Amino acid sequence: MDNETLSSLPRLNEPAPDFTAKTTHGTIKLSDYHGKWVVLFSHPADFTPVCTTEFMAFAKRNEDFKKLNTQVIGLSIDSIYSHLAWVRSIKDNFGIDIPFPIIEDLKMNVAKLYGMIHPGANDTSAVRAVFIIDDKGILRAMVYYPLSNGRSIDEIYRLVQALQTTDKHGIATPENWQPGDKVIVPPPTTQDAAEKRKSEGYDYTDWYFSKKSI
Numbered sequence: 718m719d720n721e722t723l724s725s726l727p728r729l730n731e732p733a734p735d736f737t738a739k740t741t742h743g744t745i746k747l748s749d750y751h752g753k754w755v756v757l758f759s760h761p762a763d764f765t766p767v768c769t770t771e772f773m774a775f776a777k778r779n780e781d782f783k784k785l786n787t788q789v790i791g792l793s794i795d796s797i798y799s800h801l802a803w804v805r806s807i808k809d810n811f812g813i814d815i816p817f818p819i820i821e822d823l824k825m826n827v828a829k830l831y832g833m834i835h836p837g838a839n840d841t842s843a844v845r846a847v848f849i850i851d852d853k854g855i856l857r858a859m860v861y862y863p864l865s866n867g868r869s870i871d872e873i874y875r876l877v878q879a880l881q882t883t884d885k886h887g888i889a890t891p892e893n894w895q896p897g898d899k900v901i902v903p904p905p906t907t908q909d910a911a912e913k914r915k916s917e918g919y920d921y922t923d924w925y926f927s928k929k930s931i
Contacts, residue, residue, distance in 0.1 A: 726832040733757075733848065733856040734830045738792075740818035741800050745790070748854065754787040754877060755850040758868075759833045763795045763803040767867045771845075773813045774870040785877055786852065792820035792827060847873055849880065886931050899928040 727734055733755075737746045747755070758775070760768040775789055782789050793800075800819045807813055820827060828834050833846045845862035857880050862868050879890040888900040904925040905911045911924040919927035 727830075727848070727856050727859070729856055729859065731856060732854050733850040735854075736827050736830060738820045738822065738827055739797060740790070740820050741797060741804060741815075742818035745818060745820075747850075750788050750850075751854055752852050754785065754852050754881070755848075756782065756787055756789045756873060756877065757792065757831070757848040757850065758790070758873075759792045759828060759831075759844065759846045761845070761864050762793055763799045764806070767865070768793075769803075769807060769811075771867050771870065772807060772815055773811060775817065776813050776815050778870050778874055779816050781874060782877070785874075785881065787877055789817040790820065791815075791817060792822055792833070794822050794825055794828060796823055797821045849873070849877060851880070851884070882931070888929075888931070891928075899930050902927045902929055 733747065735746065735748045737744065747757075758771075760771060762768065772791065775791070779789055795803075800821065804815045804819070807815060822828050825834060831846065831848060833844055844864060845866075845868055847858075847860040847862075847868065848856060849858040851857050858876055860868075860873070860876075875893075875895065878896055879894055882894075882896070882900070883889060886900065888902060890900055891898070894900065899920060902919050904927075905914050914924045914927060915921050917927075919929050921927050
């Protein structure tokens with residue numbers, strides 16, 4: 718990618734680029750979801766086996782995402798007709814309905830806006846990208862996968878939970894944090910606060926590393 722392309726890619730903790738797009742559920746605008754979290758994910762192409770497993774996994778967890786006030790949206794550089802045929806094929810072959818919209822992006826407008834096209838991987842396919850956008854329209858996480866390997870939808874779900882917990886409680890979460898686990902207390906930023914940290918009642922290891930239950 719050239720410098721101009723890199724400078725235009727979305728950045729964490731900045732507003733997610735808005736777009737209007739045709740989908741299998743009609744025309745949508747990203748800003749219409751303000752007040753909800755959004756998981757926007759791309760796949761290389763319809764009727765491909767790895768993508769099929771991912772779509773079925775997202776479909777099985779869709780109700781769980783909805784309980785987190787989160788809308789799942791798929792995208793590939795294929796037509797609405799291809800999307801519709803693929804959704805019907807998944808239903809016929811695997812008995813699974815795809816309940817979320819899939820964006821038609823034939824002109825690659827959304828894919829380019831979000832940096833989903835990596836020429837080194839394939840000139841015509843969107844890489845497996847995931848963008849988590851919060852309820853204020855701010856881009857909070859980006860994860861990229863190669864064309865050859867499927868994502869863990871459980872991990873994407875866990876990350877949404879972790880981000881929402883961070884926002885609610887003003888804390889950080891450790892490696893592989895799960896709901897119910899202890900969370901990390903932000904470290905003190907002054908010498909005086911560092912001296913007091915041990916006596917503040919947290920699960921204390923050192924001045925910079927303390928946990929608590931929420």
